[in-house]
Amino acid sequence: MSIFTVASRYAKSLLDLAEEQGQLDAVKGDIEGVVSVLKSNTELLAILKNPIIKGDKKRNILAAIFEGNLNPIILSFFYILVNKGRAAILLDIAQEFVREYNETKGIVKASVTSATALSEANLADLQKIITEEIKAEVILKNTIDPALIGGFVVRVGDRQIDASIAGKLNKLEKHFAAQGV
Template structure:
């Protein structure tokens, strides 16, 4: 079974449990915190992936890190994960949980790459226009790539809209090459 399939099943289970208990938003906030901690700590990632370290030891480490800081449901979930030998997939499962949560709430993540940083007003206007186009709530992040020269590139899932000067110049170059000019 692929990592994605396993992560998706566990994430859906956690999402379903948190929905039943009526604390989905709190669990999501805790999961975001857990993702940040795991990504920032390579030693924790190594411990979780090490098959030699016992499940009890892994759970004790997770409990020491997160007890009293996250919803008890999450700690119970950790217990199940490590006992089933899936501690190595904790980060993947947490990230999949966020994706599942966003899908359930109709939230779409998008990225806009621009030659210079966009103002908060421009980001909000662009997010609003994208939201109207795709009929979903949009969380837009901005990254800067000076090689675009001007304009921007918007990525939503597997779709991309290139409205950059560099992109237009590349299209123009390909046109001339195909025309034999």
């Protein structure tokens, strides 16, 4: 069974449990924090993925880091993962939980790449336009790529709108190449 399938099943279980307990939003917030911690701490990830390190040691490490900082549901869930030998995919499960939460709540992630950072007003306007267009709540992230020269590229799901100068120059170059100029 693929890691994605396993991570998806565990994430769905946690999602269902949190919803049943009426703590879905609190658990989601904590899980986002866990994702951040795991992504920024390669040593912790290495420990969780190491099959030589015993489960009780992994549980103690998780308890030392997260106890008192996380919803008890999550910590208990992590202990179950460790007991079942699934600590190596804890990050995958946490990321899948956030994705499934967003899907359940109708939240769509979008990104806008621009040559320079967009102002908060521009981001808010763009977020509003995307929200109205797709009729769903949008989380918009701005990344910077000076190679775009100017303009922006918006990605929502599998759709992309390229309104960058670099994109227009590439289209022009392809047009001239097709014309044999």
